[in-house]
Amino acid sequence: MATHAGYGAQTTATEVAAAFADSVKGKNIVVTGISPASIGYTTVMALAGQAPASLVLASRTQAKLDAVAADIRNAHPDVQVHLVRLDLADVASVRAAAAAVADTLDRVDVLINNAGISTPERLAAKTPNGTEVDGQFLTNHLGVFLWTALLLPLLRAAAATSSEDNNGTARIVNLTSQGHHLSPVRFSDYAFRRDVYDVPDDEKPRAQVPAFFLRTKDGYPGFLGYGQSKTANILHATELARRLQRSSHKGDARIAAFSVHPGTIETELSRSLDQEGQETIAKTAPHGLWKTQDQGAATTLVAALDPKLGAADVAGGATLGYLSDCQLRDDMVAAHAQGADTAKRLWEETEKLLAFTVDL
Numbered sequence: 001m002a003t004h005a006g007y008g009a010q011t012t013a014t015e016v017a018a019a020f021a022d023s024v025k026g027k028n029i030v031v032t033g034i035s036p037a038s039i040g041y042t043t044v045m046a047l048a049g050q051a052p053a054s055l056v057l058a059s060r061t062q063a064k065l066d067a068v069a070a071d072i073r074n075a076h077p078d079v080q081v082h083l084v085r086l087d088l089a090d091v092a093s094v095r096a097a098a099a100a101v102a103d104t105l106d107r108v109d110v111l112i113n114n115a116g117i118s119t120p121e122r123l124a125a126k127t128p129n130g131t132e133v134d135g136q137f138l139t140n141h142l143g144v145f146l147w148t149a150l151l152l153p154l155l156r157a158a159a160a161t162s163s164e165d166n167n168g169t170a171r172i173v174n175l176t177s178q179g180h181h182l183s184p185v186r187f188s189d190y191a192f193r194r195d196v197y198d199v200p201d202d203e204k205p206r207a208q209v210p211a212f213f214l215r216t217k218d219g220y221p222g223f224l225g226y227g228q229s230k231t232a233n234i235l236h237a238t239e240l241a242r243r244l245q246r247s248s249h250k251g252d253a254r255i256a257a258f259s260v261h262p263g264t265i266e267t268e269l270s271r272s273l274d275q276e277g278q279e280t281i282a283k284t285a286p287h288g289l290w291k292t293q294d295q296g297a298a299t300t301l302v303a304a305l306d307p308k309l310g311a312a313d314v315a316g317g318a319t320l321g322y323l324s325d326c327q328l329r330d331d332m333v334a335a336h337a338q339g340a341d342t343a344k345r346l347w348e349e350t351e352k353l354l355a356f357t358v359d360l
């Protein structure tokens, strides 16, 4: 199974949104992390051009939300735009934001979990069950997991009212990164309190990880923290897809879940890295080629909109649902992000950390 054969690294979000305009028209779409100069911004601008019923922008900073809403309203005055303050690092904020979406919409057709952080600083955090975790894991995985679970009834409502033959109508898309290769999930040390290698073998960074990415600040290896959280984004999407397929709730089998590596794009993601860190990240661009913003949002929109990517095909085990350069690319997923047992374990551990059981 492939998406549009001609799509690749150069494809733009504008092009993808236009090609799959029928998957946008009249739909309610929620996107997190939409600040100007981010991939999320380009994602929502491309979607706004194809007449969605509603766009919900959920992000951390109110002034940025207001600025982006003004841009959309100027360019596309007919699109309903709803703003929701969301701090994924704060469980109470996640709950309030999900409740605000439910107050506004009766269904969500597409949920794009784009927001994320990358930082060399130790942002230690406590979960609801009292466990210390890394702040990148809290923001990029635990917050996203809870937010997605709380929006599930609205995705269900969309899937239940869609036609039976339109497989995979409702979509969940997690932004991950090729940076997931840096670290497995450290189930025994979520907070990176122990030495990098003082964990079971299957939780250690791979031997191929360049020394630069192992560097620590105040004992904290920030790149590994990012890698752990991005591995969790993939495992979350694959386990979600599996559970949706097996679910007894009406319509669940027609909700698809994907994870996406957007490419290397100049955004504010590297804002807290020093010069050396930024230069090192820049070198991860294939052949030194950075994507434009419009190219950087294209893969997300293929995952969110391409009707060929039906739920059953993905969740049936045929693929992990990982996309890069606008194509399904399971071959690019690290072994530590692939195992069904690991995905199930992460799901169960996440429920414990959050003291929350997903209705799935």
Ligand SMILES: NC(=O)c1ccc[n+]([C@@H]2O[C@H](COP(=O)([O-])OP(=O)(O)OC[C@H]3O[C@@H](n4cnc5c(N)ncnc54)[C@H](OP(=O)(O)O)[C@@H]3O)[C@@H](O)[C@H]2O)c1
Binding pocket: 032, 033, 034, 035, 037, 038, 039, 040, 058, 059, 060, 061, 064, 086, 087, 088, 089, 113, 114, 115, 116, 117, 139, 175, 176, 177, 178, 261, 262, 263, 264, 265, 266, 267, 268, 269, 270
């Ligand atoms: N850029 C790349 O080359 C690249 C490569 C691989 C993967 N990615 C992934 O792509 C996604 C988007 O990143 P980007 O490059 O566009 O980065 P970005 O410019 O830093 O944008 C990230 C967005 O997430 C929001 N955000 C951060 N922390 C949040 C929180 N606690 N709660 C809610 N929203 C929060 C930010 O809001 P504020 O501006 O208000 O903080 C911003 O809108 C991320 O998941 C990232 O891991 C990016």
